[in-house]
Amino acid sequence: MVNLSEIEARAAAQMDAAAWGYYAGGANDEVTLRENRAAWDRLAIRFHTMVDVTARALGTTVLGQPIDFPVMVAPTAMQKLAHPEGELAMARATGASGTLMVVSTTATTSLEEVRAAATGPTWFQLYIYQDRGATRALLERARDAGYSAIVITVDAPLLGWRERDLKSGFTLPPHLTIANAVAAGSGHSRLPYGDEEGSALFKHLKALHDTALTPNDIEWARDITGLPVVVKGIVRGDDAVRAIDHGAAGVIVSNHGGRQLDSSIATARALPEVVDAVSGRGEVYVDGGIRRGTDIVKALALGARAVLVGRPPLWGLAAAGEDGVKEVLRHLRLEFDLAMALTGCTSVGELTPDLVVDA
Numbered sequence: 001m002v003n004l005s006e007i008e009a010r011a012a013a014q015m016d017a018a019a020w021g022y023y024a025g026g027a028n029d030e031v032t033l034r035e036n037r038a039a040w041d042r043l044a045i046r047f048h049t050m051v052d053v054t055a056r057a058l059g060t061t062v063l064g065q066p067i068d069f070p071v072m073v074a075p076t077a078m079q080k081l082a083h084p085e086g087e088l089a090m091a092r093a094t095g096a097s098g099t100l101m102v103v104s105t106t107a108t109t110s111l112e113e114v115r116a117a118a119t120g121p122t123w124f125q126l127y128i129y130q131d132r133g134a135t136r137a138l139l140e141r142a143r144d145a146g147y148s149a150i151v152i153t154v155d156a157p158l159l160g161w162r163e164r165d166l167k168s169g170f171t172l173p174p175h176l177t178i179a180n181a182v183a184a185g186s187g188h189s190r191l192p193y194g195d196e197e198g199s200a201l202f203k204h205l206k207a208l209h210d211t212a213l214t215p216n217d218i219e220w221a222r223d224i225t226g227l228p229v230v231v232k233g234i235v236r237g238d239d240a241v242r243a244i245d246h247g248a249a250g251v252i253v254s255n256h257g258g259r260q261l262d263s264s265i266a267t268a269r270a271l272p273e274v275v276d277a278v279s280g281r282g283e284v285y286v287d288g289g290i291r292r293g294t295d296i297v298k299a300l301a302l303g304a305r306a307v308l309v310g311r312p313p314l315w316g317l318a319a320a321g322e323d324g325v326k327e328v329l330r331h332l333r334l335e336f337d338l339a340m341a342l343t344g345c346t347s348v349g350e351l352t353p354d355l356v357v358d359a
């Protein structure tokens with residue numbers, strides 16, 4: 001593989017058109033989807049020279065857990081749309097690649113089965129349901145299954161207006177279920193049918209998700225599980241501080257890959273403000289449009305502890321199952337290693353803000 005676009009094309013050719021639209025698409029006019037990429041491109045690297053870069057260390061820790069390189073797999077729903085092994089293949093490949101997978105609430109495999117298949121650390125991504133009993137049950141199950149952190153996604157009280165799904169009539173094929181929702185007894189194990197009032201997934205979220213989520217829910221989740229909580233979907237310094245003040249161990253600067261509020265700020269632009277506001281009181285991660293080793297260099301230079309990738313591992317999964325995910329992660333690692341060397345850095349700790357300016 002020369003770059004990730006190649007595996008994206010392979011995945012697109014292999015997947016059902018409606019499912020591909022669900023993976024690839026963003027909200028409304030997809031302004032943010034495009035901007036997430038463009039904003040990384042607009043940053044320029046002021047590289048060092050005359051540095052001995054013969055030996056390079058790519059590893060870091062996230063919430064104290066070592067990972068071989070600073071790229072984690074973002075939570076993405078319904079991975080069996082890409083491959084029959086779905087989340088199980090993703091978990092095996094991520095562990096074999098030396099990094100961490102965040103497992104979605106909206107998985108097509110139960111959280112216990114994913115954890116049992118995992119060969120590396122896993123965090124559980126939680127959507128807070130209106131039914132707090134069902135939500136508590138998810139948290140207890142994640143704790144008991146051996147997840148090491150909870151990631152609460154806060155940018156999806158309702159689903160963004162995803163026009164590709166509305167046009168394609170996207171829904172989950174009959175042989176797949178939203179496995180965790182089945183166990184939570186939500187009565188929404190299957191997606192309803194979409195119409196002009198909203199896509200199938202839009203209706204699923206509207207029926208289930210709690211639009212009254214507040215920072216107190218961070219403490220609630222932490223107290224139930226005894227696990228560190230990371231808040232995902234932050235693009236402002238003040239919200240990051242609210243999360244940290246309510247017990248979050250970290251935040252993920254994210255706009256959901258451009259799938260929620262269209263025209264929301266690109267994550268590369270939002271990152272410095274959040275890093276500054278958090279001021280070392282928690283870890284800051286970022287996702288959205290990370291496709292190149294140089295994007296990872298820029299993100300870490302701007303203060304991210306690590307990045308997450310959402311769509312690229314799905315491309316790998318669709319193209320070649322477990323091996324495809326490994327190929328994607330191996331390629332990102334290779335690009336990052338090269339970009340670090342050419343930046344004149346030998347470890348992630350040397351990636352500092354002075355390395356990046358607006359292009």
Ligand SMILES: Cc1cc2nc3c(=O)[nH]c(=O)nc-3n(C[C@H](O)[C@H](O)[C@H](O)COP(=O)(O)O)c2cc1C
Binds near residue numbers: 254255257308311
């Ligand atoms: C198909 C798909 C499904 C997603 N499902 C979830 C989810 O269930 N929970 C969540 O917090 N984020 C979800 N996300 C958002 C990702 O975690 C992540 O924020 C985003 O994909 C990062 O952008 P990227 O795809 O450009 O790397 C999803 C993204 C995609 C593309």
